[in-house]
Amino acid sequence: MVDDGNLTRPRDLYVSAKDHSLLRLFETDEKYDPLQYPLLFPYGYLGWTYTDVYANGAKYRNKRTMSLREHVAYRIFQKVDDQTALHQGGRLFQQWIVDQRAKCQQEQLRWVAKNQKKLRAERYHGITDALFNEETITLDKGEVLVSEYDRATGTLVHPDQRPGNEHFLNQVGKQVVLPDAHVGSRRNMYKHYQESMAIVREYGNPDAFITMTCNPRWVEIVVLLPDDQTAQDRPDIVARVWQLKLKAKLADLDDGLLVWKPGWPSLRLKLRVKNPSEPRSEPNEILRFLNATYISPVVAAMRLLTYEIQGKTHAVTTLTVHLEGGQMVVFQPNDDPDRVLGREGSTMLTSFFELCASLEPEDEIAKTMLYQEIPKEFSWDAKGKVWVRRKKYQAAIGRLIHVSPC
Incomplete structure (x- = not known):
């Protein structure tokens, strides 16, 4: 059951029990994934919980518990001799990745809605x-x-x-509604624009405009795909190969600016002048962000694996x-x-x-x-x-x- 835009309540999953009663599960429940995707988890392996800890009692960033994003990133990486159905799900695997990214994003926005409103x-x-x-x-x-x-x-x-x-x-x-720390928000994009213009102010106008778009037929992608799969079936591989080739390409240049475009990853700069006479947009910044957000499988994999979608050569204070x-x-x-x-x-x-x-x-x-x-x-x-x-x-x-x- 998808809610009507209420950020304080998660998406629900209703399960009919044998006694004909309805069991209501939140999207962050450990039983959500095996029940929502039985073909990907035929053995009913439980999903993430708030109490999941790192292996061997390790600590990361002064915490011992694993976040939802970290749990999903672990599952995205295919292990050696891994024969699970997850990476063989085709378009269902795409849906699962997008759903996991949506859950992570919804959790972040829900925290903002419940806590930042108090600040x-x-x-x-x-x-x-x-x-x-x-x-x-x-x-x-x-x-x-x-x-x-x-x-x-x-x-x-x-x-x-x-x-x-x-x-x-x-x-x-x-x-304080939606801070600029939230990647992709209006404030976040405006901040990156201003920082980019600060670099232009310091070093002058750019001398070249370079566009680089991911090619699903790249050899580095094709050699990693099983015989019965295409690049569309493995957004995780596409995201990782894109990140590596992007770093290699930028290493050959003196500088570069990375701006995200929906769909296949691309490297480009796009500016738009807003007409002041246009109607005012949704005053609720969180709902405005959700209504204008499109999550493709590759971009979902990039965000879950913490790959940057914006970057600059200089740190701007x-x-x-x-x-x-x-x-x-x-x-x-x-x-x-x-x-x-x-x-x-x-x-x-x-x-x-x-x-x-x-x-x-x-x-x-x-x-x-x-x-x-x-x-x-x-x-x-x-x-x-x-x-x-x-x-x-x-x-x-x-x-x-x-x-x-x-």
């Missing part, structure tokens, strides 16, 4: 004003903030002592710009206001000012550089919130975020 971001001085203002303040687009200040006592009233009103932090700021007290602060609606106010800290911009005022000999070069040139010689320590001099050369440049004049 809010607001400028530091905006939280300060909201905390100490004794009047009701109207925020953006009719959002109302009820003051926490008690005029009679001159103190802040604890949210639990105010029946009928939500914690004031729950009414401050803007919802996005530099923050803000007025005094205007840095963004991320918080939960029920966070302690005093703790939120204590998160002001340093930003890239304020640390740049401190770097220019530093008397350390290794920091002298910063006084001769513009803000956007700093990443060439310094790297940003996100934990310590300071700029640190690079010990070895790295192809890195800085990019200023767009600042509206209004």
Whole structure:
């Protein structure tokens, strides 16, 4: 049963039991795959569970449990003398790979919908004003903030002592919907575009436009296919051969830019100018992403095997710009206001000012550089919130975020 776009509820599978009752299984249930694909798993091998651990108690990225994507990637790789039906399923194998990628993506979007909606971001001085203002303040687009200040006592009233009103932090700021860290999202693609333009700003316009499209008749693909299979039957092989040939081809070039195109993998750059007069799109960024997402078997295999679909020759550091007290602060609606106010800290911009005022000999070069040139010689320590001099050369440049004049 496919749901009607509700991200908080997974797709369901209903199984009729012998006693005529219906058993409802989520898509992440370990019994989902053997029941949904009995031809691929004729012996009923169970699928992934949240408690799956790495072999021999190993740890990866400080965790012992295996993610859904890692479990699927393990199954995609065909083992030596592997005679399972999975890789012999033809178009059903294509459907299984696309389904697994859709499940992984749905899990990520569901986490965003359930958790990121609770996160809010607001400028530091905006939280300060909201905390100490004794009047009701109207925020953006009719959002109302009820003051926490008690005029009679001159103190802040604890949210639990105010029946009928939500914690004031729950009414401050803007919802964080779909971050640019989600590959393929609108924010993610816009970020890659801006970073690409930063490279153009630094080194000039490109001298060549190169397009490379995967050929299913490549010898490297054909020799790996059994006699009764075609490239369409093995998207896993196509994805891996494409990745290897792409790396080999880029190694022969000085630089390259990888942008994804649906269907067969391809290497190209495509720009589109949006007409401002067009109707506004779906305001829900997650639903807009889902409605415009097409997953081909090869692209599904590439994403499950963590192959990049965008790439750049230079690391681009996005530099923050803000007025005094205007840095963004991320918080939960029920966070302690005093703790939120204590998160002001340093930003890239304020640390740049401190770097220019530093008397350390290794920091002298910063006084001769513009803000956007700093990443060439310094790297940003996100934990310590300071700029640190690079010990070895790295192809890195800085990019200023767009600042509206209004």
